[in-house]
Amino acid sequence: MQLKMNYGFVSVIVAAIAITCISICDFGTVYASKRSPETTADSIKPHQWQTVRMRVTAYCPCPLCCGEYSDGITANGHKIDPGDTFVAADKRYAFGTEMIIAGYNNSQLVKVLDRGGTIIGNRLDVFFNTHQKAVNWGVKDLAVKVYLN
Numbered sequence: 001m002q003l004k005m006n007y008g009f010v011s012v013i014v015a016a017i018a019i020t021c022i023s024i025c026d027f028g029t030v031y032a033s034k035r036s037p038e039t040t041a042d043s044i045k046p047h048q049w050q051t052v053r054m055r056v057t058a059y060c061p062c063p064l065c066c067g068e069y070s071d072g073i074t075a076n077g078h079k080i081d082p083g084d085t086f087v088a089a090d091k092r093y094a095f096g097t098e099m100i101i102a103g104y105n106n107s108q109l110v111k112v113l114d115r116g117g118t119i120i121g122n123r124l125d126v127f128f129n130t131h132q133k134a135v136n137w138g139v140k141d142l143a144v145k146v147y148l149n
């Protein structure tokens, strides 16, 4: 009898916590939808990230990786500096599109600055300054975060 009562008491607490949580969530939703038309880009940022499953390979500016295009200039005219971090992506991602790729550039934002003949659909090529680093990256299937403009 004692045990049963304790159990009942715990259930009431759990229910109370659940109700509290739902109330908070509802409030948040109403608040966001009311404000969304005039909010700044920063405040609605979380809603503009899309996660896309991608096959991520790597390349460097060498002739082995770029063939005839190994001139140190990306497809959008960016002159590559040592230590640059950017990606080559399919045309569906405009130049300047921001992405977060786990393990690349310390998992910080990088931009799409280049294209590649085999970089089609859900494929990305991350840029490294040396061929060895590109080889070390290998091929990774990752959930890439894409910032929708």
Ligand SMILES: [Zn+2]
Pocket (backbone or CB within 6 Å): 059, 060, 061, 062, 063, 064, 065, 066, 130, 131, 134
């Ligand atoms: Zn290379």
